[in-house]
Structures are given as C-alpha cells and as structure tokens.
Amino acid sequence: MASKLLDRFRRTLFKEGDLPADGNGDGTDDFPESSELEDDTDYVSAKLGGTLCFEGDAVLDSEDAGEASGPDSDSDFFGESLDNPCSSTDISPTSPTLKGSNMLTRQLQESWRSLRPRCVSEKVIFEVTDASVVQEGSSKYVLYTLHVIHSGTFDKTPAIITRRYTDFERLHGRLRRCYGDGMEGVHFPRKKLRRNFAAETIAKRSRAFEQYLSHLHSLPELRVAPTFLEFFYLGDLRAGQMLLRVGRYQEAVGVLLNALRLQEKLGCQQVLQHLPLQKAHWFFTLASLVSCFQDLERPNEAQEHCDRALQDLAPSPEALKQQPPPPLLVPLLQANVRLSWKISKDKRRWEALLQDIQELGVDLGSQPNLKECLVKENLRDSEGDTKSKSKGEDT
The missing domain is CATH 1.25.40 (Serine Threonine Protein Phosphatase 5, Tetratricopeptide repeat)
Structure with missing residues (x-):
C-alpha cells in the first residue's frame, strides 16, 4: 500500500518523462522517505495486534541535536525551516500524497459497496487528508486535517477535525492518567530535535496518527472513553x-x-x-x-x-x-x-x-x-x- 502511494506521489511531482530512471542510484537520494515509510508502515501495522509502537521514527535519531524550542512548538529546533526548503506551507510535499490517499479510499469504498458480503459491519476510519506548516509568531507547528468516515459504505458526509501534535500529545497524556492499564501497550510518536517539518517526517507522523486513533478505537474500553x-x-x-x-x-x-x-x-x-x-x-x-x-x-x-x-x-x-x-x-x-x-x-x-x-x-x-x-x-x-x-x- 505504501509503495503504491509513494509511486503516485512521485508521479505527481514529476511529469511524464521526467521520472528518474529505474535502477538509478540517485532516485533513492531524491526520495529518502521511501524505504523509511514502507518499513515504518509495516512495523506499525504488525504491532496493531498488541503493542502499538512507532519505532520507525528512530531512523532520524542520528540527526544533529539542535537548540531547544518553546513549549508550544511541534519542533525542538526553531531554525529547522531555514535549512529545509520543504517546510514551506505553499510547497508542502505531503499534499499530493494525501490527495492520492483520499482518492484511493474513495475507490476502495465504492468497491466494498458492490463486492463486500452483507455480514461485514461498518467501522470507523481515520484518514489524514492534509498537513500544513503554520507559523504563528515564534511558534511553528504542523496542522493535520483528519477525515472521520465509515468504511463499508460510500460515506458522503465525512466529519473533519484539524489537530496539531500537541493536541494528540494532550489526548495521550489524559488517557494514560485515566486508563493506565488500557494504555500500557500504546506508545506515542515522540518529538525530534531536527527535521520535524521535513516531508518524510510529516508523512510518517500523518500515518502514525491514523494508526494511533484506529488502535485506540479498536479497544472497547478506550473507544467509549469520554x-x-x-x-x-x-x-x-x-x-x-x-x-x-x-x-x-x-x-x-x-x-x-x-x-x-x-x-x-x-x-x-x-x-x-x-x-x-x-x-x-x-x-x-x-x-x-x-x-x-x-x-x-x-x-x-x-x-x-x-x-x-x-x-x-x-x-x-x-x-x-x-x-x-x-x-x-x-x-x-x-x-x-x-x-x-x-x-x-x-x-x-x-x-x-x-x-x-x-x-x-x-x-x-x-x-x-x-x-x-x-x-x-x-x-x-x-x-x-x-x-x-x-x-x-x-x-
């Protein structure tokens, strides 16, 4: 699934004829997130049966440590955007990927409606459809747009929320305080010293948040937690x-x-x-x-x-x-x-x-x-x- 999304992403960025040739070693450098995203997705999905973990983020742990950020920022390094041209909201490279993902979801829903057995029940899907970098004074963060939809039918009225990293972090902290036993096997994607606004980091976090909410919703006690x-x-x-x-x-x-x-x-x-x-x-x-x-x-x-x-x-x-x-x-x-x-x-x-x-x-x-x-x-x-x-x- 991740490889198909990445292929759609690459074709969106490069018009027909401009794609790097297959087997070219430079292609891996142009898209360093490719192997990381696939590995991260497989790892997270494998853990959904028990402990939910996002250890795929460890790929970036070798980045040089930077200066600590303010308390209201998603980044641990304010100067990240200066040396990372992908952090601009206008040219956010996550948008083509997310749009492609949304298109794929619609296709899957239509297929399910026509082919699924009648005994298949609906379930809730959490899908990040957009992620944009927001600058407010000295604070900088990524704003994630999520669609909440029902699978099994073509949902014409998805509900929408926009949340930032600190909102997810606050949710995780509250759930741990109130439902310690149920949250024992759930780990939260941690912040980083650098590259918080890099395309691959935003893409991985988008998928991590989808997996995180889906995992919480799969647990009977947490699904109905106020x-x-x-x-x-x-x-x-x-x-x-x-x-x-x-x-x-x-x-x-x-x-x-x-x-x-x-x-x-x-x-x-x-x-x-x-x-x-x-x-x-x-x-x-x-x-x-x-x-x-x-x-x-x-x-x-x-x-x-x-x-x-x-x-x-x-x-x-x-x-x-x-x-x-x-x-x-x-x-x-x-x-x-x-x-x-x-x-x-x-x-x-x-x-x-x-x-x-x-x-x-x-x-x-x-x-x-x-x-x-x-x-x-x-x-x-x-x-x-x-x-x-x-x-x-x-x-």
Missing part, C-alpha cells in the same frame, strides 16, 4: 456556542453539524445512558442546531432536529412524576410546538407533555427560552475543564 470522544467534537461545540452567542448563526450551523456527524460516527448515541456528560453534549448539539435554524428562518430543519432530541429526551409520564424535567426539556417542547404549528405538523403529543409538566407545578411562563439556556451552558469536559476556546485555538 476523553477520547471529546477529543473529536468538544472543540466544535465550544466554537458553535461562541458563534451562537454573537449571532453568527450560519457559521454556527456548519460547526455544529460537523460536531453532530462526529458524535454519530463515533457511536455516542449508543453510550448516552452510561455517559451523562456525553448525553448532555449530544442534546446541546441538537438544541443548538434548533436555535440556529430558527433564527435562520429554516423551520423544517429546526423542527427535524427538535423532534430528534425530544425522541430521546422526553420522559415517560411515570418518570416525569419521579424526577424534575431535564433543563432543556421545556424550552425544546415549547419550540417544537411553535415549529410544528408553523409547518403544519401534528403537535398534540408535545402539547400533552407540556400540560403534564404544568400540572406538576412547573410555571411554563417563567422558563428561559432555548437560546438563553444554550448561551449559559457550561461545556465542561470529563476532567472538569470549562474553559471556552475558539475553534482556531482549540485545533
């Missing part, structure tokens, strides 16, 4: 809340829909009863989409997401008598009644539930509306962090 799930979607939720607060509803819709896709693909719906925090995040996502679509005058989409939230959130009459209604229940019911009336849809079920709540002594007129509930919500993570970040800072 820390693992929040790594994907919580940044989008915080960004969506910020956009909702300032009235930028169209932008918020895009961010929140991506967060919803991420939660769906990672199977958050199946673990809501066991993970209260993820349950709160799920309903916050749906309710925020309802609020945004309302303000954008898109009542059909607003009512669709409202109805979806209430199907899981609305308690039975017996449960309603035993405990107070969830915070978002009343504003969602009131919104759904108005939306259903506007689009001529049956609203009697939700009116009856509102009546039941009122008979329990709840003053419906004094309840905050949906948007007021959402902008005041504290979106904390599994470690209690409620610090809100913009999307750019979080990724």
Whole structure:
C-alpha cells in the first residue's frame, strides 16, 4: 500500500518523462522517505495486534541535536525551516500524497459497496487528508486535517477535525492518567530535535496518527472513553456556542453539524445512558442546531432536529412524576410546538407533555427560552475543564 502511494506521489511531482530512471542510484537520494515509510508502515501495522509502537521514527535519531524550542512548538529546533526548503506551507510535499490517499479510499469504498458480503459491519476510519506548516509568531507547528468516515459504505458526509501534535500529545497524556492499564501497550510518536517539518517526517507522523486513533478505537474500553470522544467534537461545540452567542448563526450551523456527524460516527448515541456528560453534549448539539435554524428562518430543519432530541429526551409520564424535567426539556417542547404549528405538523403529543409538566407545578411562563439556556451552558469536559476556546485555538 505504501509503495503504491509513494509511486503516485512521485508521479505527481514529476511529469511524464521526467521520472528518474529505474535502477538509478540517485532516485533513492531524491526520495529518502521511501524505504523509511514502507518499513515504518509495516512495523506499525504488525504491532496493531498488541503493542502499538512507532519505532520507525528512530531512523532520524542520528540527526544533529539542535537548540531547544518553546513549549508550544511541534519542533525542538526553531531554525529547522531555514535549512529545509520543504517546510514551506505553499510547497508542502505531503499534499499530493494525501490527495492520492483520499482518492484511493474513495475507490476502495465504492468497491466494498458492490463486492463486500452483507455480514461485514461498518467501522470507523481515520484518514489524514492534509498537513500544513503554520507559523504563528515564534511558534511553528504542523496542522493535520483528519477525515472521520465509515468504511463499508460510500460515506458522503465525512466529519473533519484539524489537530496539531500537541493536541494528540494532550489526548495521550489524559488517557494514560485515566486508563493506565488500557494504555500500557500504546506508545506515542515522540518529538525530534531536527527535521520535524521535513516531508518524510510529516508523512510518517500523518500515518502514525491514523494508526494511533484506529488502535485506540479498536479497544472497547478506550473507544467509549469520554476523553477520547471529546477529543473529536468538544472543540466544535465550544466554537458553535461562541458563534451562537454573537449571532453568527450560519457559521454556527456548519460547526455544529460537523460536531453532530462526529458524535454519530463515533457511536455516542449508543453510550448516552452510561455517559451523562456525553448525553448532555449530544442534546446541546441538537438544541443548538434548533436555535440556529430558527433564527435562520429554516423551520423544517429546526423542527427535524427538535423532534430528534425530544425522541430521546422526553420522559415517560411515570418518570416525569419521579424526577424534575431535564433543563432543556421545556424550552425544546415549547419550540417544537411553535415549529410544528408553523409547518403544519401534528403537535398534540408535545402539547400533552407540556400540560403534564404544568400540572406538576412547573410555571411554563417563567422558563428561559432555548437560546438563553444554550448561551449559559457550561461545556465542561470529563476532567472538569470549562474553559471556552475558539475553534482556531482549540485545533
């Protein structure tokens, strides 16, 4: 697989007729990453059955030691870009490889849809589709774009995240603290003193991150770990809340829909009863989409997401008598009644539930509306962090 991708990469860089002749010793010098990438892929894949390791990175350990970098950099040597012309974002040599990989994935998905046995179940694939070098003042890092897709079908709506090395490193540290036994056999790709922005390093790390996330997702305990799930979607939720607060509803819709896709693909719906925090995040996502679509005058989409939230959130009459209604229940019911009336849809079920709540002594007129509930919500993570970040800072 790696050799095919590298061959596609070489043909992208060199037009027909300009490719180095086969057997030419110079070809190995022009593409030093070739043997390293193949060896690294084989080694990582072989380890997926047990210990996950990225020892293929040791190829570069012989590089001269450089000056230590600041704490917010992916590189241990700030001057790396000066002697490495491949580190420029505009001419990043990883892009052709990643585009080729994306094309190959689509072809495989189409083939699977037509040929796979019906008993083959879908699984989640994590694919790095782009990696670009970002310079922010004295800090320099690589930003990786990952697509989260379902295999087994042609996934037309992949969810997308952008993360940097330090984000993966933070995830690894949190998982080790909370799930020490499950993380015992998982090793993380380490930083280097030099060549952090070299094409072969970025390519190997891209593949390493794909393998890392796939391995975590293959472990039953870690697949449903709140820390693992929040790594994907919580940044989008915080960004969506910020956009909702300032009235930028169209932008918020895009961010929140991506967060919803991420939660769906990672199977958050199946673990809501066991993970209260993820349950709160799920309903916050749906309710925020309802609020945004309302303000954008898109009542059909607003009512669709409202109805979806209430199907899981609305308690039975017996449960309603035993405990107070969830915070978002009343504003969602009131919104759904108005939306259903506007689009001529049956609203009697939700009116009856509102009546039941009122008979329990709840003053419906004094309840905050949906948007007021959402902008005041504290979106904390599994470690209690409620610090809100913009999307750019979080990724």
